[in-house]
Amino acid sequence: MIFRTTSLLPVTVLIASLAGSAAAEGPTEATYGVGDWSESLGLHRAVVEVTQQADAVGVHIPWRRRDLEPEKKRILVVDASTGKQLKNVLPVDIRREYGELVFQPATAPGTYYVYYMPFKVQDGYGGYNGDYLPPESTAEAAWVDRNGLADEPLPRETWVRLARGGRRASGFDVQRPIQHPRRMTA
DSSP: OEEEEEEEOOOEEEEEOSSOOOOOOOOOOOEEEEEEEOGGGOSEEEEEEEOSOOSEEEEEEOOOOOSSOGGGSOOEEEETTTOOBOSOEEEEEEOSSOEEEEEOOSSSSEEEEEEOSOBOOOTTTOSOOSOBOOOOOOOOHHHHHHTTOOSSSOOGGGEEEEEOOOEESOTTTOOOTTOOOOOOOO
16 A cells, blocks of 8 residues: 545536436535555545435546546546445546546445546556556446436436545645646647
8 A cells, every 4th residue: 555645626426316306515625635545546536425325326527637548548436435346337428627427336325436547557666657457348237227327428417416525646646726638639
């Protein structure tokens, strides 16, 4: 385990439920702290609070990534209370400015860690060596169908605002709100 300085950034959490009712709450103010997680999970994570039980929870994370093609990197969601990785995770819209994904919470209310740049640790050396993990489809077809998540793009009217959270890994890696990634053109 490596200790890292982290920052808590605003995250809007939305809940997609068949009943379509939930309490609304906006994003929180940014704060900074210290985090501790396995190096292989990457240097960046968002902390998401789920305040009520639901089969599908949608998350909007304004992460302001500098890497190109973030949609080509794996996203992991881990239940903070059990340390277990969730199986039903569906990336919906992954961009450099933000990421939107839907997952099935195992514990609610509960805290979840969204790791969005996990990498293969270099044997004997540790650390990142250019090998981010590729995307992996883990969502069960029955869960996707049951929650109406198969449509592309995902209909916004099925989502209701819910919670907050977000975190970065170290003082060096923290991306302050002023650091908007520039659009790259070829």
